[in-house]
Amino acid sequence: MHYTGTVWRPPFEFRSLLLQVTTGCSHNGCSFCSMYRTTPFHVSPMEEVRADLEEAARRFPETERVFLLSGDAFVLPAEKLLKIAEAARKALPKLKTISCYASVQNVKNKTVRDLKALRAAGISEPNFGIETGLPSLLKDMNKGFTVEEAREQLGKLREAGMDFSVNLILGARGAAPDTNPGADMPEGNASADAWIREKAAADAALMNELLPSLIFVTTLHHAPGSPLHEAVRKGQFRKCEKEDILREEILLLEMLELKNCIFLGIHTSDPVPVAGMLPRDRDAMISKLRDAMPALS
Numbered sequence: 001m002h003y004t005g006t007v008w009r010p011p012f013e014f015r016s017l018l019l020q021v022t023t024g025c026s027h028n029g030c031s032f033c034s035m036y037r038t039t040p041f042h043v044s045p046m047e048e049v050r051a052d053l054e055e056a057a058r059r060f061p062e063t064e065r066v067f068l069l070s071g072d073a074f075v076l077p078a079e080k081l082l083k084i085a086e087a088a089r090k091a092l093p094k095l096k097t098i099s100c101y102a103s104v105q106n107v108k109n110k111t112v113r114d115l116k117a118l119r120a121a122g123i124s125e126p127n128f129g130i131e132t133g134l135p136s137l138l139k140d141m142n143k144g145f146t147v148e149e150a151r152e153q154l155g156k157l158r159e160a161g162m163d164f165s166v167n168l169i170l171g172a173r174g175a176a177p178d179t180n181p182g183a184d185m186p187e188g189n190a191s192a193d194a195w196i197r198e199k200a201a202a203d204a205a206l207m208n209e210l211l212p213s214l215i216f217v218t219t220l221h222h223a224p225g226s227p228l229h230e231a232v233r234k235g236q237f238r239k240c241e242k243e244d245i246l247r248e249e250i251l252l253l254e255m256l257e258l259k260n261c262i263f264l265g266i267h268t269s270d271p272v273p274v275a276g277m278l279p280r281d282r283d284a285m286i287s288k289l290r291d292a293m294p295a296l297s
């Protein structure tokens with residue numbers, strides 16, 4: 001199998017066959033991320049993909065799920081993704097779903113008709129790093145898209161009937177402005193509670209509109225080599241305390257109005273692991289987070 005540089009995949013894809021169809025990330029500019037800083041973006045030639053599928057057919061013939069690498073493999077045009085899906089289904093007869101990381105920008109070059117064709121070919125459940133529904137924070141994070149674009153582009157997926165998952169970052173706003181010199185002061189209210197609530201409310205409101213089938217929350221991590229890491233090192237950005245991360249997560253859970261949505265807060269960066277189905281397990285997850293707060297304060 002061809003694998004270039006460090007290979008990343010969502011934790012919930014741990015059973016999937018990892019198939020490299022791109023290398024690096026076409027955006028490669030988010031303020032907190034250095035995952036692909038030293039790996040240039042590159043599209044794998046089809047011969048290489050076919051060779052890997054032949055190997056997978058020999059070694060892992062029972063494969064039911066494939067995860068396409070790397071940082072935003074959904075950037076490939078629909079025609080190329082359809083070609084890959086066709087080759088994958090031929091090589092792996094038990095294959096059910098082909099997933100990948102995706103950016104909002106990746107959907108722009110696809111029509112609803114394209115997305116329906118991709119879904120029919122088995123490509124589904126792309127994972128979007130939306131990170132937040134707060135427009136100013138999204139801009140600060142240099143995600144390369146706006147909240148409005150997220151609404152518009154992911155609305156196309158919904159129209160096409162394609163399920164998708166979304167990542168959110170707890171604590172992405174950093175500590176409240178009275179303790180965080182790098183943060184903009186929100187008009188009229190600088191209290192830590194209002195600061196956290198504003199972020200949670202914006203995230204929940206966007207999720208309630210987008211209707212993802214899975215929400216994966218991580219806690220802000222600034223990788224060495226990223227602009228945010230530099231800002232933290234220079235004292236221009238202060239991270240939230242763990243207690244505030246839990247507060248934000250509780251508020252988020254309280255404000256999510258989704259039906260049959262998986263909520264996963266199980267990343268190693270999350271102070272307290274919680275997982276469940278919304279709305280069924282909301283109260284149990286909130287209780288677990290509340291119970292853990294005294295030990296963190």
Ligand code: SF4
Binds near residue numbers: 025026027033072
């Ligand atoms: S967070 Fe995702 S989209 Fe942003 S630079 Fe990293 S891999 Fe690319």
